Amino acid sequence: MTSEAPSSSSTKRSSIGPTTTRRSSLPPKDGIDFDNLPWNLNHPEEHTYVHLTTTTADGWTKEHYDLETDQGTLFDSVYNYDESPLPLSPACASLNYGTTIWEGLKCYRNKNGDPVVFRPDRNFYRFQYGAEQMSLPPPSRELFLRGIQHTLQQNSHIIPPHGEGMKLYIRPMLLGSGQQLGLYPSSQFSLLFYVSPTGNYFKNATGGLNIHLETKRCRAARGGLGNVKCSGNYAVALKPLMDAKKQGFHDNLFLELETYHQAKDKAGEENDSSSSSALDSAILQEMSAANVFFVFKNGEIVTPSLDRGTILPGITRDSVITIVNDFADELTDAMIQSTGDATVKVTVSSRDVTCGELKYGNATEAFCTGTAAELVPIARLATGTDEEPFEVNFTHGKALPGGPVTVTILKMLREIMVGDRTSKGTEGWLRDPFSSPEEFCKE
Amino acid sequence: MTSEAPSSSSTKRSSIGPTTTRRSSLPPKDGIDFDNLPWNLNHPEEHTYVHLTTTTADGWTKEHYDLETDQGTLFDSVYNYDESPLPLSPACASLNYGTTIWEGLKCYRNKNGDPVVFRPDRNFYRFQYGAEQMSLPPPSRELFLRGIQHTLQQNSHIIPPHGEGMKLYIRPMLLGSGQQLGLYPSSQFSLLFYVSPTGNYFKNATGGLNIHLETKRCRAARGGLGNVKCSGNYAVALKPLMDAKKQGFHDNLFLELETYHQAKDKAGEENDSSSSSALDSAILQEMSAANVFFVFKNGEIVTPSLDRGTILPGITRDSVITIVNDFADELTDAMIQSTGDATVKVTVSSRDVTCGELKYGNATEAFCTGTAAELVPIARLATGTDEEPFEVNFTHGKALPGGPVTVTILKMLREIMVGDRTSKGTEGWLRDPFSSPEEFCKE
Structure with a gap:
């Protein structure tokens, strides 16, 4: 055959x-x-x-x-x-x-x-x-x-x-x-x-996503295929996703469990009574089929780094980084109007982000990005039953889901995606499938 | 459709x-x-x-x-x-x-x-x-x-x-x-x-297998699907296998990279000059499609534990554990004849095994098991270029590949697989596909 x-x-x-x-x-x-x-x-x-x-x-x-x-x-x-x-x-x-x-x-x-x-x-x-x-x-x-x-x-x-x-x-x-x-x-x-x-990918999420912080199952480890869009990465995410949905969550956010294990082992060795905060050291990765971003109150918009090779290099993720860079002033205005803090300035970083950093109001907004998801605000990130307790709630607007920075980025992204907004960094992002082959395939 | x-x-x-x-x-x-x-x-x-x-x-x-x-x-x-x-x-x-x-x-x-x-x-x-x-x-x-x-x-x-x-x-x-x-x-x-x-699965391995210790790529991490026989586990092993073959190895032995990373990080923190032995702490897992066993000179036959959920619970692996238990005396005789040490006694363990344990002649023999591989002696385990140096060579017979214990277990396994040898623990292992459905499907 x-x-x-x-x-x-x-x-x-x-x-x-x-x-x-x-x-x-x-x-x-x-x-x-x-x-x-x-x-x-x-x-x-x-x-x-x-x-x-x-x-x-x-x-x-x-x-x-x-x-x-x-x-x-x-x-x-x-x-x-x-x-x-x-x-x-x-x-x-x-x-x-x-x-x-x-x-x-x-x-x-x-x-x-x-x-x-x-x-x-x-x-x-x-x-x-x-x-x-x-x-x-x-x-x-x-x-x-x-x-x-x-x-x-x-x-x-x-x-x-x-x-x-x-x-x-x-x-x-x-x-x-x-x-x-x-x-x-x-x-x-x-x-x-x-x-x-x-x-839309996420239906019934008009109030923002309720995301489960998955502390027991691993989507990808260093040295694996986490940064490859291969079928096995979805197989490994399927049962955790079904289990999260059973607990009322929309999706999971996966950790680099290695860093969590390491912190737990260290706490155990030192007989440390604060071992319940081992989770704070764990490095955040991505959701089942979307990358994540966090907006910190100091104006830093952060997404987990690609350097560890554990997360998918999302194209919407990359687009958001460019958009924040190109329209930083406009976003800073939105942030100042929202927070009343005139000293804040919006920046964007791709770096390791730990669970601990999100606590104490440091991260005011969160959202996920993906071709399927586009850009969807996250309202809450929390562990489930039988897991170390963790819960962070993110700002949401009254009329629209998502905080002011998230909503502004989504608006910019949608405008760029249909050609209603352009900038130096976003040049050439749109291609006309009915143009000539040379035009469609140009570098 | x-x-x-x-x-x-x-x-x-x-x-x-x-x-x-x-x-x-x-x-x-x-x-x-x-x-x-x-x-x-x-x-x-x-x-x-x-x-x-x-x-x-x-x-x-x-x-x-x-x-x-x-x-x-x-x-x-x-x-x-x-x-x-x-x-x-x-x-x-x-x-x-x-x-x-x-x-x-x-x-x-x-x-x-x-x-x-x-x-x-x-x-x-x-x-x-x-x-x-x-x-x-x-x-x-x-x-x-x-x-x-x-x-x-x-x-x-x-x-x-x-x-x-x-x-x-x-x-x-x-x-x-x-x-x-x-x-x-x-x-x-x-x-x-x-x-x-x-x-046979391994052709051209009459001198025993030359196995690459893979220190950069991860087959499975804790919390993943390493213990499930799913398609993605083979996808992740394919390129490392091709790369190992290019360097003249037959296959890879994967590590729990987490433990290796942890030891390297610790050595780095302590500015430890012995950081080149970080690999010694790394926990061994399995090959691309086979489990591994090590025969220690104290008579302990060890295979990596299933407790970490990172390796496939092999049926040949399980069979070898039973065989060593059931025929320990016969294997002890083989070991004593081989080593001349009359105090040694053969035992079998399923526990964590580190790279370091294999050094200094502690592990005298090694072999892999699998449905495809059956039981094949390992002659050498070593890292390749651009990796922390590591090399262990295992005993081989003159006429047959594999040390005396390995060869004896293989002989026992083959006899059991065709009904020429039986014991309490191996009872009911063989089924006749032309027997009645009740007989074939019995508990």
């Missing part, structure tokens, strides 16, 4: 034109309730997806995508989603040995109704790094970006209309699809692009 | 009889070179596999397997391996979120040529635990064991002949096969059983 993409012509969308025909974006399709889409795979019967395979040791060749001619099997590997399952071997590398990485990115419509994609080049660089860590052959930058562009052109009728949180989610995926028993790189690889029109 | 098992009757093996017909084992098929099979998925065109799916919240019902009547779709869900790929959605939970667990077990032929399965009930209990940790619905004990039995009955012609290391490897697998974007338990699950006739 070979696990090639389905080849029956009946499963392919008949309307696929040659690549040289530049099509125009279609409007949002009638009959789909875009305003009320859950965070899920919605209307699969409306989708097409792209599935390329290779068995060559070098991975992806000109046969798949030729930069010179802008041609290749990429444009001929489009399948109707709900009619064309992937034909995988039971012994395929991805299912058995977890050799799968993926990306999530988003396409919005701007105020004119035209589709824009947010920073797809950043997804490529993360994908490329992940492929190396998982012994998978990364596609070229051009194949990756053209795959996204082509998939969007095929599915423009399900890009939701302009509106808060509404987007077409795009998932590029790379996996070992060869069959094997031994642990070694796969003999075949699949590169996929599929989509889903979606609404 | 629903990801149901293929239903086309043309893909099913036509010779499948009703379950009530007890068939006899077939002899090894002519034309297959069983003596020279690599550790891989061999002769897939000769296989059938079983694929059950469920979308019920409770998982597996009487429809799949009814204990009372010994009937169900289990017996009707057999597919020719090389003609029937799994039809999976690109957005299926397993591919995207790594929600897959599996087991490996083995069927040998005894001296009479009759198939025997080694401890399949132990695989069930590990599978059940893993399913809970991954939010997957575990099958009943009877469904799991009957699935193995049925798969073996279908594939008895590819059970290799009696001989060292030759076995039919059986892989039960459970995965989320429903399609979703959000992180939550799958809406559909697949239970699979597939097989492969195989030879």
